[in-house]
Amino acid sequence: MASFAYYRLPYADRYTVMVQTEGEPERLASCTGLNGRNGFVLAPFSVSSGCPVLLIHPDRVEERAVPEEEHIRTGHCTASRQAGGSASGVSGMDSDKAVYSKDFESCRSMLVSGEFSKIVLARSAGVETVDEMDAEGLFLRACRMYPRMFVVLVSTPQSGMWLAATPEILLESSCGTGRTVALAGTMKLDESQLGFDNPPSASVDDAASGIFWSTKNIKEQRYVATYISDVLKRFAGACREEGPRTVRAGNIVHLRSDFTFELADTSRIGSLLDILHPTPAVCGLPKTETYRHIVDHEHTDRRYYSGFMGPLCHDGATHLYVSLRCMQIVDGRHYRLYAGGGLLKDSVEEQEWCETEAKMETMLRLFDGSCL
Numbered sequence: 001m002a003s004f005a006y007y008r009l010p011y012a013d014r015y016t017v018m019v020q021t022e023g024e025p026e027r028l029a030s031c032t033g034l035n036g037r038n039g040f041v042l043a044p045f046s047v048s049s050g051c052p053v054l055l056i057h058p059d060r061v062e063e064r065a066v067p068e069e070e071h072i073r074t075g076h077c078t079a080s081r082q083a084g085g086s087a088s089g090v091s092g093m094d095s096d097k098a099v100y101s102k103d104f105e106s107c108r109s110m111l112v113s114g115e116f117s118k119i120v121l122a123r124s125a126g127v128e129t130v131d132e133m134d135a136e137g138l139f140l141r142a143c144r145m146y147p148r149m150f151v152v153l154v155s156t157p158q159s160g161m162w163l164a165a166t167p168e169i170l171l172e173s174s175c176g177t178g179r180t181v182a183l184a185g186t187m188k189l190d191e192s193q194l195g196f197d198n199p200p201s202a203s204v205d206d207a208a209s210g211i212f213w214s215t216k217n218i219k220e221q222r223y224v225a226t227y228i229s230d231v232l233k234r235f236a237g238a239c240r241e242e243g244p245r246t247v248r249a250g251n252i253v254h255l256r257s258d259f260t261f262e263l264a265d266t267s268r269i270g271s272l273l274d275i276l277h278p279t280p281a282v283c284g285l286p287k288t289e290t291y292r293h294i295v296d297h298e299h300t301d302r303r304y305y306s307g308f309m310g311p312l313c314h315d316g317a318t319h320l321y322v323s324l325r326c327m328q329i330v331d332g333r334h335y336r337l338y339a340g341g342g343l344l345k346d347s348v349e350e351q352e353w354c355e356t357e358a359k360m361e362t363m364l365r366l367f368d369g370s371c372l
């Protein structure tokens with residue numbers, strides 16, 4: 001079985017297809033193994049023998065134009081939601097919520113006791129479609145529906161097939177300059193705000209657009225920005241931080257700070273990734289303790305969700321994004337969607353649950369084709 005990655009950069013009208021027809025992608029035991037390497041990376045949240053860092057070495061690379069909607073073959077479909085551990089599971093939403101509730105409580109007690117200042121709790125949900133869906137068609141639909149996002153369809157024998165439309169850069173580099181973002185804080189846009197946009201060249205006044213951020217969201221995003229700034233101070237050259245500003249991702253908005261820094265030795269990108277990932281946007285603070293809590297206690301096996309993916313080219317352009325707003329394509333009718341959110345000690349369970357639902361809509365909407 002060939003391994004492949006299709007990806008479309010934000011605001012681009014063309015996408016790239018990389019195919020490895022011979023052999024399997026390389027398996028790496030840590031991000032450091034990416035030093036000096038080229039290829040398409042698929043990295044998990046937590047590296048293990050069953051979930052290694054994968055590097056696709058393409059023997060075919062092609063660029064294609066994103067076609068108009070009428071040429072996209074996804075067929076008509078009604079999606080039905082399922083919960084539980086597998087996409088073919090039959091348990092109802094209540095058990096899904098009960099599991100989330102348990103996880104929420106164990107995070108909350110660590111936040112209230114002061115052992116954690118922030119932790120990101122994730123969950124997953126299965127979706128079964130009536131008609132068989134075409135994965136490439138879903139990818140193209142995501143490209144069309146989410147112009148601001150990095151859209152990826154990647155498949156390897158070790159990881160299975162994943163589709164993502166993510167707003168979060170983990171690390172980009174070209175010509176000796178590195179870029180990353182601190183993305184956190186989430187609000188769902190209401191009907192009256194669906195015209196909101198804030199592309200990279202613009203600077204929209206949030207107050208004028210009717211978007212006001214709570215102290216909790218501001219604090220949550222500040223934790224991420226401080227962490228990134230500390231990592232970059234230790235491991236990168238001169239660094240500039242801008243923001244935060246409000247950015248749109250499908251039907252929701254986030255707060256985002258932008259970091260631009262000197263990255264003279266790109267052959268050591270793997271070592272930087274090893275320290276940077278996972279950031280408190282998907283893990284927590286303090287990092288080691290929250291990471292252990294997630295791996296040992298969270299009921300969701302995150303696998304490649306909240307890891308990172310994208311093309312890596314140590315002497316050219318690298319675009320690595322955090323694997324969010326994603327789903328595993330189990331087969332043409334079964335899908336597993338993932339989403340999480342940052343918790344602080346005063347987080348309210350029902351609000352956090354709704355936030356994960358809003359994030360899951362990014363993938364869910366692909367099934368009915370309605371545009372955001």
Ligand SMILES: C=C(O[C@@H]1C=C(C(=O)O)C=C[C@H]1O)C(=O)O
Pocket residue numbers: 120168183184185186254281282324325338339340341342343359
């Ligand atoms: C964890 C996710 O998103 C991350 C968490 C956010 C938050 O807690 O507000 C916002 C953006 C992402 O950094 C996700 O989409 O699953």
